[in-house]
Amino acid sequence: MSNNQQLTTNNQIGIVGSGAMGAGIAQVAASAGHKVVVYDNNLQALDKAKIDLANTLKKLVEKQKLTDEKVRSIIANTQFANDLNEFKNCGLVIEAIIENIDVKQKLFSDLETIVSADCILATNTSSLSIASIASACKKAERVIGIHFFNPAPIMPLVEIIPGIMTDASVTENSKKIIDSWGKVTVLTKDTPGFIVNRVARSFYGESIRIFEEGMADFATIDWALKTYGGFKMGPFELMDFIGNDINFKVTESVWTQFFFEPRLKPSLTQKRLYEAKLFGKKSGRGYYNYADGIVLPQPKQDEELGKYIFNRVICMLINEAIDSLYLQLASKEDLDLAMTKGVNYPKGLLKWADEIGIKNVYTSLDVLYELYNEDRYRPSILLKMMVRDDKKFY
Numbered sequence: 001m002s003n004n005q006q007l008t009t010n011n012q013i014g015i016v017g018s019g020a021m022g023a024g025i026a027q028v029a030a031s032a033g034h035k036v037v038v039y040d041n042n043l044q045a046l047d048k049a050k051i052d053l054a055n056t057l058k059k060l061v062e063k064q065k066l067t068d069e070k071v072r073s074i075i076a077n078t079q080f081a082n083d084l085n086e087f088k089n090c091g092l093v094i095e096a097i098i099e100n101i102d103v104k105q106k107l108f109s110d111l112e113t114i115v116s117a118d119c120i121l122a123t124n125t126s127s128l129s130i131a132s133i134a135s136a137c138k139k140a141e142r143v144i145g146i147h148f149f150n151p152a153p154i155m156p157l158v159e160i161i162p163g164i165m166t167d168a169s170v171t172e173n174s175k176k177i178i179d180s181w182g183k184v185t186v187l188t189k190d191t192p193g194f195i196v197n198r199v200a201r202s203f204y205g206e207s208i209r210i211f212e213e214g215m216a217d218f219a220t221i222d223w224a225l226k227t228y229g230g231f232k233m234g235p236f237e238l239m240d241f242i243g244n245d246i247n248f249k250v251t252e253s254v255w256t257q258f259f260f261e262p263r264l265k266p267s268l269t270q271k272r273l274y275e276a277k278l279f280g281k282k283s284g285r286g287y288y289n290y291a292d293g294i295v296l297p298q299p300k301q302d303e304e305l306g307k308y309i310f311n312r313v314i315c316m317l318i319n320e321a322i323d324s325l326y327l328q329l330a331s332k333e334d335l336d337l338a339m340t341k342g343v344n345y346p347k348g349l350l351k352w353a354d355e356i357g358i359k360n361v362y363t364s365l366d367v368l369y370e371l372y373n374e375d376r377y378r379p380s381i382l383l384k385m386m387v388r389d390d391k392k393f394y
Helices: 020-031 043-062 068-077 101-112 130-134 168-180 201-212 218-229 235-242 244-257 268-275 303-326 332-342 349-356 358-372 381-388
Strands: 012-016 036-039 078-081 090-095 120-123 143-148 157-162 184-187
Touching: 012 020, 020 036, 020 043, 020 068, 020 078, 020 143, 043 068, 043 078, 068 078, 090 101, 101 120, 101 130, 120 168, 130 143, 143 168, 157 168, 157 332, 168 184, 184 332, 201 218, 201 235, 201 244, 201 268, 201 303, 218 235, 218 303, 235 244, 244 268, 303 332, 303 349, 303 358, 303 381, 332 349, 349 358, 358 381
Parallel strands: 012 036, 012 090, 036 078, 090 120, 120 143, 157 184
Antiparallel strands: 143 157
16 A cells, blocks of 8 residues: 555445454444445354344443434444455455464455455454464555454554564554544554563463462452552453453463463463363353352452562563563553553553562562572563663653
């Protein structure tokens, strides 16, 4: 797409996949005034998406968040299709289908034979390589990652991820159009997990490690991070909410793609829950049992233990954010914005590091590194340099 060919509301938007994510992105685009085509190869899924959209919009009217007129406009803007050829007039197509590289590559190859030469092809992948998906296309420069968070109409953050071949004008136009939809965009490199799904691994992984060591149970760890960290949900509550199938697979994917980086290593506890199909709330049981009549366990409200748990997890999170900055994954502002807007952290991790004290973060990690003798607790080189030079992030 040339620099003078800007995406506007005159452009038709194509969405591949009518599941929760695809339908959510379609709702956002249609609400912004675009004509939207939602494609699915499953007619039953398309019918369900159409009914779900009508029901969602009806509830928003009842809550006085939308007018009847706006609802009519969104519905009029949304077309459901079972034929990829309906994308021929689109200026932007976003896929939101299964996280399988082969399936995505075939789709992008097929799309390229249908859409115009200027159409941007975007993937909503949460952890796969943009470069790898783009390699299936003759014009790899038009392929980009546009990663929404679920539910797309509610979550403000969208990660914009140019691949190694992505043209600068495609990145610029993609960011402009998503900004115009009222979203908060951050620009990040094409690395496993991008910002949020990489940096957030320690919130889950270190919490599970603390549990596996017998230091505290799920309820106590959740309590500690909510009480002393101000997190809206504890890690085990959040994993059960997201789904342990999704969370484990993302963890495994990011770890594998980073050539088995010890800081990102999945746990056997998480793997066993996945194997047992204890996916969390949607299956009725995960780290907690959600069956009727079951009383959830109460935390051990020990202040010393709670503060230790919080400090250990937050220092691991901060270290990952600092290492991401060191490797120029994103700017410090975008790294902090991503964590507050993408996973509702109470503060950006680099700002948090300044508050806690850079030297205190380093000392905590160094104590763990000395104790365990594991690379998992290795302080980032940037953290070491900042302690040496007595610097802050802000």
